[in-house]
Amino acid sequence: MISLAGRDILHAWGKFIFTGIGLGLLIGVTLTMAGLYRGMVEDGKVLLDNSGADLWVVQKDTLGPYAEPSSVPDDLWRSIRTMPGVAQAANVTYLTMQVGKENEDIRAMVVGITAGDSGAPGWPPHLVAGRQITRGHYEAVADIATGFDLGDVLNIRRNRYTVVGLTRRTVSSSGDPMVFIPLKDAQEAQFLKDNDAILMQRRRTRANPVFNRPGVRGLLDAVTGSQIENRSVNAILVRIRPEFTPQEVAEPIQRWKRLTVYDRAAMEKILIGKLIATSARQIGMFLVILALVSAAIVAFIIYTLTMDKIREIAVLKLIGTRNRTIAGMILQQALVLGVIGFVVGKITATFAAPHFPKYVLLVPLDSVMGLFAVLVICVLSSIVAIRMALRVDPAEAIG
Amino acid sequence: MNPKGIHIENLSKRFGEGDTAVLALKEVNMQVAPGEVVGLIGPSGSGKSTLLKCLGAVIDPTSGRMVLSDTVIYDNGWKVRDLRALRRDKIGFVFQAPYLIPFLNALDNVALPPMLAGIANDQARQRALELLTALDVQHRAEAMPSQLSGGEQQRVAIARGLINRPPVILADEPTAPLDSERAMAVIHILNNMARRFQTAVIVVTHDEKIIPTFKRIYHIRDGITHEERGEGHGFD
Numbered sequence: 137m138i139s140l141a142g143r144d145i146l147h148a149w150g151k152f153i154f155t156g157i158g159l160g161l162l163i164g165v166t167l168t169m170a171g172l173y174r175g176m177v178e179d180g181k182v183l184l185d186n187s188g189a190d191l192w193v194v195q196k197d198t199l200g201p202y203a204e205p206s207s208v209p210d211d212l213w214r215s216i217r218t219m220p221g222v223a224q225a226a227n228v229t230y231l232t233m234q235v236g237k238e239n240e241d242i243r244a245m246v247v248g249i250t251a252g253d254s255g256a257p258g259w260p261p262h263l264v265a266g267r268q269i270t271r272g273h274y275e276a277v278a279d280i281a282t283g284f285d286l287g288d289v290l291n292i293r294r295n296r297y298t299v300v301g302l303t304r305r306t307v308s309s310s311g312d313p314m315v316f317i318p319l320k321d322a323q324e325a326q327f328l329k330d331n332d333a334i335l336m337q338r339r340r341t342r343a344n345p346v347f348n349r350p351g352v353r354g355l356l357d358a359v360t361g362s363q364i365e366n367r368s369v370n371a372i373l374v375r376i377r378p379e380f381t382p383q384e385v386a387e388p389i390q391r392w393k394r395l396t397v398y399d400r401a402a403m404e405k406i407l408i409g410k411l412i413a414t415s416a417r418q419i420g421m422f423l424v425i426l427a428l429v430s431a432a433i434v435a436f437i438i439y440t441l442t443m444d445k446i447r448e449i450a451v452l453k454l455i456g457t458r459n460r461t462i463a464g465m466i467l468q469q470a471l472v473l474g475v476i477g478f479v480v481g482k483i484t485a486t487f488a489a490p491h492f493p494k495y496v497l498l499v500p501l502d503s504v505m506g507l508f509a510v511l512v513i514c515v516l517s518s519i520v521a522i523r524m525a526l527r528v529d530p531a532e533a534i535g
Numbered sequence: 536m537n538p539k540g541i542h543i544e545n546l547s548k549r550f551g552e553g554d555t556a557v558l559a560l561k562e563v564n565m566q567v568a569p570g571e572v573v574g575l576i577g578p579s580g581s582g583k584s585t586l587l588k589c590l591g592a593v594i595d596p597t598s599g600r601m602v603l604s605d606t607v608i609y610d611n612g613w614k615v616r617d618l619r620a621l622r623r624d625k626i627g628f629v630f631q632a633p634y635l636i637p638f639l640n641a642l643d644n645v646a647l648p649p650m651l652a653g654i655a656n657d658q659a660r661q662r663a664l665e666l667l668t669a670l671d672v673q674h675r676a677e678a679m680p681s682q683l684s685g686g687e688q689q690r691v692a693i694a695r696g697l698i699n700r701p702p703v704i705l706a707d708e709p710t711a712p713l714d715s716e717r718a719m720a721v722i723h724i725l726n727n728m729a730r731r732f733q734t735a736v737i738v739v740t741h742d743e744k745i746i747p748t749f750k751r752i753y754h755i756r757d758g759i760t761h762e763e764r765g766e767g768h769g770f771d
Contacts, residue, residue, distance in 0.1 A: 138639075140636075448636050454593065456624070530593050
């Protein structure tokens with residue numbers, strides 16, 4: 137038996153191809169949206185991988201340092217370093233801000249890392265050019281996505297930094313590229329106020345009789361000094377000894393240091409389950425809407441194509457064509473339309489993905505699931521047309 | 536003994552129920568022998584199309600009896616379980632417009648009924664080509680319907696109606712869209728094919744040009760048929 141669907145498609149190939157391309161662009165958007173979600177999850181995992189930490193020690197009862205603000209004293213790392221099972225501990229600060237680049241600025245996550253201790257947790261894991269930070273101030277390692285090159289000068293707050301190294305795929309959970317600078321500079325950038333604010337604060341402190349007592353010498357200077365001194369970091373990154381489990385190390389820190397400690401699994405849960413949960417739901421909603429729009433388009437096209445063939449279907453039924461042959465013809469056409477659309481969509485998504493500002497990760501599994509979903513949508517969409525075709529009275533061919 | 540060809544006794548068809556019921560056919564009687572071509576004529580609304588649909592097993596008669604090639608197919612109810620197969624194997628249709636499948640070429644349009652019956656594609660195409668040759672359109676076998684002239688399309692449609700060697704062909708105004716010359720050619724072909732394949736052919740027509748060609752004519756008016764002898768020679 138010849139393929140009626142195949143012959144009809146070959147006969148009206150232009151209609152199928154152009155409809156398939158239109159549908160394909162829609163499927164391409166759907167696949168890209170899915171890739172965007174995968175990219176967000178991947179960015180979160182990359183952030184954790186690049187930190188090189190087994191444990192994140194943060195302010196008690198916070199979800200820091202990525203999902204919530206967290207502030208811990210910067211000398212605490214020493215006592216944590218002495219806890220059982222701790223191999224390395226290092227302060228770190230994270231601050232997403234605009235970084236000045238000549239006459240423009242770019243969005244980046246500025247990471248403060250412990251200067252002079254290459255390989256410590258928090259350091260960029262690998263460089264694609266240049267060297268690691270070796271000085272205590274005014275040097276930076278930037279992700280290549282920032283657009284900085286070796287030797288470029290970038291501005292953070294009041295200070296200027298020379299880019300000495302370049303790294304790749306070091307991003308925040310929201311996809312912003314990272315700029316690594318020495319910890320002291322990062323603390324200043326995060327916590328230090330501008331000169332006018334400091335002057336005003338000194339004036340207010342001086343006017344306060346509680347701090348400015350004539351009989352207590354040095355009190356005012358001490359209070360003023362403490363106000364501008366910054367002794368906080370966002371988190372302490374801990375690398376544990378191989379013979380210890382994360383729980384064994386985390387539990388005493390939580391109990392004795394009154395801090396919250398997250399291991400890798402807990403941090404992934406925070407990043408994926410909480411930080412990008414809203415975005416994921418948003419993307420999920422878009423995927424549902426796009427799936428419904430795709431289904432409506434396929435249903436409409438197949439319905440229209442079937443309507444155009446009512447007389448032929450009546451003739452086919454009159455000369456003895458089985459209902460399942462007619463249903464198969466419509467179903468095959470819907471599936472072919474879906475396959476054309478999927479191929480066009482996959483190609484579109486593959487070529488478009490690198491041009492998106494955020495990381496779009498096209499996972500083969502998503503493509504397989506996408507193809508399956510497209511085929512299911514096509515089958516469901518063809519039901520209306522099939523029902524209509526099966527209701528066609530062969531008598532219509534006679535008149 | 537049941538006769539060959541098609542034999543209809545007291546066939547009636549009622550549409551609707553109660554006060555709104557319309558009796559479209561009132562005890563129609565008709566007999567067409569194998570190889571014979573008869574005309575069925577009547578004004579609009581006389582019941583021609585209804586009779587054709589009953590004969591074509593497309594709608595259910597209300598009562599009566601139909602015998603097709605020795606087999607009782609209707610006797611106050613269908614005696615055949617699979618009407619689709621009955622239409623495919625026992626009845627050929629030729630329509631006013633050819634209604635060829637636009638996405639199949641002429642050869643496959645003709646070969647489609649045997650393919651639907653499960654005959655191998657090559658064998659079905661071989662039979663189709665033989666028929667197209669008999670109808671002198673074999674040179675257009677690969678052409679799509681849109682590339683055929685009106686006369687060629689009608690010949691291809693006749694070939695499609697004949698390919699399963701049905702004992703009866705129902706032709707619904709087959710010459711309506713054609714000029715006199717082509718109309719006579721189509722009637723000529725139907726007569727030749729009827730004789731060659733011993734097929735009973737019923738031609739529903741309004742076409743004054745071809746009415747004189749029939750040896751026998753059934754007039755239908757208000758659902759009742761009257762047989763009369765025609766003047767035609769049947770292209771003997």
